[in-house]
Amino acid sequence: MKRRTKIIATIGPASSSVTVLTRMIKAGMNVARLNFSHGDYKEHAILMRHIRQASKKAGQPVAILQDLQGPKIRLGVLPVEGVNIKKGEIVKFQTGIEHYKTGGALPVTYDNLHKDVKTGERLFLDDGLIETEITAIRGKVISAKVKNGGHLSSHKGINVPDSKISTSSFTEKDHEDLLFGLENEVDWVALSFVTTPAVVMKVRDIIRAKCRALKTVAPRIVVKIERQEAVERFLDILNVADGVMIARGDLGVSLRPEEVPVIQKEFVEICRQTGKPVIVATHMLQSMTDNPRATRAEVSDVANAVIDHTDATMLSGESATGKYPDVSVQTMAAVIDEAEASRLDDISFYQIHDVGDIPTAIAQTLHVMVENGQIDLIASSSTYHAVADAVNIFRPNVPIILACPNQAVARQMLLRAGIYSVVLPDDPGTFIHRMETFLRKEKWIKKGSRVAYLISTPSGEIQLIIR
Known part of the structure; x- marks a missing residue:
C-alpha cells in the first residue's frame, strides 16, 4: 500500500x-x-x-x-558574518531602521514593537534559542539583558510571549x-x-x-x-x-x-x-x-x-x-x-465515535469491512467527498480514491492522509466503469480485488456498491 x-x-x-x-x-x-x-x-x-x-x-x-x-517580528539586515551576543551583556533593538551598523542597535521590522512591550518582559530570538529580558525602553530603542547568548543572522524571528501585539x-x-x-x-x-x-x-x-x-x-x-x-x-x-x-x-x-x-x-x-x-x-x-x-x-x-x-x-x-x-x-x-x-497507528473500533449522520454510518460499515479484510480499496465519486472524509476519520488500512471535478480540487486532496485523487466526470451511469479502468491502469487493484464504490442514485441518495 x-x-x-x-x-x-x-x-x-x-x-x-x-x-x-x-x-x-x-x-x-x-x-x-x-x-x-x-x-x-x-x-x-x-x-x-x-x-x-x-x-x-x-x-x-x-x-x-x-x-x-x-505579524511575524524579525530582525532586519545584519552583516553577512552575523552578530554574536553574549550572556550578561545589554543588547539594543531599534524599530524604524532596516540595517545594522557596527556597535549600534539591532534593526527590527515591526515598527510598533517599542510601544507593545514593557520592561521586565521576555524577548526571544531565533525560535527561542536566545533569551533576553527588557530592561529599558527609550523612544524607539529597546534595551535588553541577554540571558542566553548566541549567533544572530539577518531576518531571524523575534518572539515576545509576555506582550500583546497590537497589529492584526x-x-x-x-x-x-x-x-x-x-x-x-x-x-x-x-x-x-x-x-x-x-x-x-x-x-x-x-x-x-x-x-x-x-x-x-x-x-x-x-x-x-x-x-x-x-x-x-x-x-x-x-x-x-x-x-x-x-x-x-x-x-x-x-x-x-x-x-x-x-x-x-x-x-x-x-x-x-x-x-x-x-x-x-x-x-x-x-x-x-x-x-x-x-x-x-x-x-x-x-x-x-x-x-x-x-x-x-x-x-x-x-x-x-x-x-x-x-x-x-x-x-x-x-x-x-x-x-x-506497525499496528500502533491502527484505530480500533472502540475508538470510533458515532455522530449519528449518514456519512458516519456508512463510514463505520466500511471500517468494519476493512478490518475484516472484505474490501481492498474505497472509491468515491466527487458528490460524496463528505463520506470519504468520514471514512478517513477511522484511518482505514486501504487506499481511498476520490474522483474530483478538476485538477485544482485533486491537488487540494494531497494534504489528506490516505486519500488519493483522480479527475473523473461525476456521471453515476459510467462512474464505476471509468474508476475501475483507472484503478487497473494505475495498478491500484488486481484480479480478485474487492472495491467499495460510493456513488449517487438518480434520486440523489448515497449508494454503496461492492464488486
Whole structure:
C-alpha cells in the first residue's frame, strides 16, 4: 500500500531548481510550501513555475501551499558574518531602521514593537534559542539583558510571549501576498498567528470574491497554531478553518516547551475526529539541515506524529536551505513507511465515535469491512467527498480514491492522509466503469480485488456498491 501520511517540504534556495524538485517529488513530497516571509514576487513566481515543471517531469501531482507571514517580528539586515551576543551583556533593538551598523542597535521590522512591550518582559530570538529580558525602553530603542547568548543572522524571528501585539494577524502585506497567490492559483493558504475565528472568515471572504472574479477554484485555508490565544480558542478557530498546522517553533516560545507535545497530541486527535487535516511542523529533521542522517530523537518525533494520525509532516529549513533537501524527504518517507507498517497507528473500533449522520454510518460499515479484510480499496465519486472524509476519520488500512471535478480540487486532496485523487466526470451511469479502468491502469487493484464504490442514485441518495 502507498504511504498514507503526506509530506510537505518548504522550498528555498537549496531546492529551487527543477532537478532538485523532481528528486524531492520522486522521494515523496506531496505539497510544496512557499514561505512568504522571504523572497519577492518574481522569486515566488519562478518557484511556482519550477514546481509545476518538476511535477510534470516526475509524473506526479504536487500541491502548492502559500504560507503568509502574518505579524511575524524579525530582525532586519545584519552583516553577512552575523552578530554574536553574549550572556550578561545589554543588547539594543531599534524599530524604524532596516540595517545594522557596527556597535549600534539591532534593526527590527515591526515598527510598533517599542510601544507593545514593557520592561521586565521576555524577548526571544531565533525560535527561542536566545533569551533576553527588557530592561529599558527609550523612544524607539529597546534595551535588553541577554540571558542566553548566541549567533544572530539577518531576518531571524523575534518572539515576545509576555506582550500583546497590537497589529492584526492579517496584515496589509498578507493581503497583497494573498492576491498574488490567488492570481497564481495556489492550492492552500496558511494563515500565521491566528488568534480568532474572525480573521479566518475575513480571509475566506477575500478568497471567494477574488476567485469568483478570476473564475478559479478557491484554495483552502490552514490556520497555524502559534500563540497562547490560539490554543485557548482552538475549537472556535478549527470550526471555521479547513485545516490546521501545529507550528511548534513559535508555539514552543509562546508556551512552556514541555507543554507542546501534549497539545500536539490533543490537537491532532481533535482534527482527526472532526475530519480536518492537520500538519505537524518545525524541527522534525532539523539536524539534516547540515547532516545527511537524522538523529534518533528526530526519527522518533516523525514516527510518533504518524502514530498519532497526523495527516502530514513538514520539512522547513531542512529542505529550504539545507544541504540535503531530497535526502531529507527520503528519510521522512522511510520513517513514515515504517510507522505505518506497525499496528500502533491502527484505530480500533472502540475508538470510533458515532455522530449519528449518514456519512458516519456508512463510514463505520466500511471500517468494519476493512478490518475484516472484505474490501481492498474505497472509491468515491466527487458528490460524496463528505463520506470519504468520514471514512478517513477511522484511518482505514486501504487506499481511498476520490474522483474530483478538476485538477485544482485533486491537488487540494494531497494534504489528506490516505486519500488519493483522480479527475473523473461525476456521471453515476459510467462512474464505476471509468474508476475501475483507472484503478487497473494505475495498478491500484488486481484480479480478485474487492472495491467499495460510493456513488449517487438518480434520486440523489448515497449508494454503496461492492464488486
